[in-house]
Amino acid sequence: MNDRYDVVVVGGGAAGLAGALALARARRSVLVIDAGQPRNAPAGQVHNFLGHDGTPPADLLAAGRDEVTRYGGEIVAGTAEDATRDGDGFLVTLHDGRDVRARRLLVTTGLVDELPDVPGLAGRWGRDVLHCPYCHGWEVRDRRIGVLATGPLAAHQAQLWRQWSPHVTLLLHDVPEPDAEEAERLAARGIAVVDGPVAALEVTGDALTGVRLTSGEVVALDAVVVAARATARAGVLRSLGLAPADVEMAGHVVGAQIPADPTGATAVPGVWVAGNVADVRAQVVTAAGAGLTAGAAINADLVAEETDDAVAGYRRDLSTMFERAAWEERYQARPAVWSGRPNPQLVAEATALAPGRALEVGCGEGADAVWLAQRGWQVTAVDIADTALRRAAAHAEAAGEPVAARITWTQADLREQPPAGRYDLVSAQYMHLPGDARRQLFARLAAAVARGGTLLIVGHHPSDLRTTAHRMHFPDMMYTAEEVAADLDPDVWQVCAAEARPRAAVDHDGRDITIHDAVLVARRS
Ligand SMILES: Cc1cc2nc3c(=O)[nH]c(=O)nc-3n(C[C@H](O)[C@H](O)[C@H](O)COP(=O)(O)OP(=O)(O)OC[C@H]3O[C@@H](n4cnc5c(N)ncnc54)[C@H](O)[C@@H]3O)c2cc1C
Structure with missing residues (x-):
């Protein structure tokens, strides 16, 4: 038994095991606590369960337990005495004093037949x-x-x-x-x-x-x-404020069950019931069906909660990721963030250019700037993070004094304007900002290009979002080269290339995949 599960199921009869099976197959961590006394234990066979008619009750449950554990569900023998709120989840206490935490509870404790x-x-x-x-x-x-x-x-x-x-x-x-x-x-x-x-x-x-x-x-x-009067066995729910309500038939009370909606959700958020505890008329097959319905509803509820958490995290990331502190944190977390090799599209496009003055924006740990300087360019390399710039400078030193002397490392926020009309090459590799901010940045970078100079903008193509690369997943920050080209004044710019270039990559699972760079090459006339 771990000390925390996505779901604890109290009761391992048909309803509980069916719920646990659905949850285990939904890749949820699930624990079934079972006292091992299903209602139909005295009967020789289970009838009216399509495909299983005539099966001894114990055999049916043994097969169910097998199926649950095959998918990673856990089953423990014991009686759950009590369940209480524990932060945003629940604490379930067993009769022997053990306890276990759960994000959600599924109670399938059956009923007592009062003879x-x-x-x-x-x-x-x-x-x-x-x-x-x-x-x-x-x-x-x-x-x-x-x-x-x-x-x-x-x-x-x-x-x-x-x-x-x-x-x-x-x-x-x-x-x-x-x-x-x-x-x-x-x-x-x-x-x-x-x-x-x-x-x-x-x-x-x-x-x-x-x-x-x-x-x-x-x-x-x-x-x-x-x-027999059928009364839900619901003591474990008492502390949570849930008690059985009378069930009438033709004006006569025939039993009592825990009120719940059609998915088994009770009045207490996070607590579901299924099988005889929620429906005194349930047969084995309908108890199992209710367990499956509740399991699926619990999984959907967890998915909704996880999505809300992800949205909060996504918004937090978006609101901080362009700030200096976030970049510092990213660089300080690892000795090297980038490969140390120049970006392939820069090499492809700048090899044939005559060296002049280059602005290398978002220079990171400096591989592109060093490569340009090695080819004779005078480089102004800009980044927001001091840690990256320090590593870049060390990288340049290692390449030799003449290379280092050709690079000026500058700490700046690229959301500010670089000097207009100064550079023979402005290179922005994988600069990703949300829509408007990105268009404004690229307009400023275009303005920094001297007459006859080259603007090289390379980004992750939006089609990468459909691959397993998972490099970044901010759809609003992805762009095509055609979109960037469309913002350039055709009277001023000659677009030499605006295309998606394929590139081989290996995803996190070791799969060979093809990703695409959005590549814009434009010359200022
Ligand atoms: C004699 C008899 C014969 C029947 N024959 C048939 C039949 O042929 N076909 C049919 O479809 N239906 C039959 N039924 C009905 C059938 O028993 C129920 O429909 C079915 O058992 C309901 O399943 P359940 O999972 O809701 O509850 P149960 O099968 O009763 O399972 C509840 C489980 O929870 C456990 N539990 C209870 N409290 C706790 C706790 N606090 N902590 C941990 N575990 C706990 C119990 O020990 C039990 O293992 C019969 C009923 C009886 C009485």
Whole structure:
């Protein structure tokens, strides 16, 4: 058990395991805490679960546990005693004192069947004491079925079971005789009515043989049907303020469940419920379906939270990334940020140029400026970060005194105007600013080019956003060379190249990919 999970699921029955499976497959860290007592444990098989009909309940859950753990979900045996708020998540405490934190809670603790108090009844529950015709009706078809009447829905229950057998008896345990209309409906379907409370079950060997009335009369039967009151097992939710609410059927309370919306979300943000704890009528397959629905809703909720956090971070990055402090921090975090090699488009475009005065903007650790100086250019190299400039100067020193002497390192914010009309080459490699600021910067750089001089602007092409390169993901900061060219005055500028040039790269996963440089080469006439 780790001390924190995306989701803790309390209860590892059909609902909990289905929710955990959806979450584990959604790459969420998930822990299932399970006390190991599913409601249908006394039954021999699960019925009406398409594709799994007849499977023993324990086998179905064992397969489910296997599937959850196969995707990295964890399952721990234990009982969750309590869940409380813990910052923006939850603290779940187990009966043995262990505790675990979760960003979200999925509670699938099932329900308790409260059986009528008849001696011998509880011991045969799920075998020949039954409640649900869809779970057991087929297995007792055409047998002698006694419906123990303990509430106003008993006649309705007898009519339902009549679908499976012609031998149904209504045992008036603690309800009055049916009225004339009801008696007629029972008679019309051949349902016998027996008066008098049931004192006990008659069992021979390990089989039910009938019920004994308080009068001493024995009614021979093969199965007894009861209306168990179904109460959500929701103690773990008490501290969070969630309590079961009554569920009525035809004006009669049949149980209590935790109120939730169709996805299982409760009134407490971050807490979901699924299966019998939220729906006393849920069968195994519908409990599993509700678990899946809740798991998917929880994942969507986490995705929404993570997206909100990402937006806040993105805005924070955008508001600080052009400032001197942010660049300083970036350079100081690593001994070298850049490769130390000149940018390939600079080499491609400037090799044939006659050296003159060059403005190298955003010079970083100086590889381009040193390369230009080595070719005889007088370089003004500008950057916002002192750390980068210090490294660049050291790089130039290492290249030899004549090279270093040709470079002036200048700390400046490029959002300020460089001297107009002074440079034979202005090179801006991978300068990325948001739309308007970028257009203004490129206009200032264009103004700094002398007559006959060259403007070289190179950037990451917007199509890189669709690759796995993930170098940067600020769509508003990407540009095409054609867009940059469109801002140049055609009376002043001759555009020599405005294109996307492919370049081979390797992404973070080691894949060979092709990225593109947006390359603008323009000459001032
Ligand atoms: C006798 C019987 C036979 C049935 N037969 C069928 C059938 O044939 N077909 C069918 O579709 N349905 C059948 N059902 C209904 C079926 O049992 C439920 O629909 C199903 O179990 C609901 O699943 P669940 O995950 O909501 O709850 P459960 O299966 O009850 O699982 C809840 C789990 O949570 C655990 N738990 C509870 N509290 C805590 C806690 N605080 N901490 C940790 N763990 C906890 C429990 O121990 C249990 O393992 C039958 C029911 C009964 C009573």
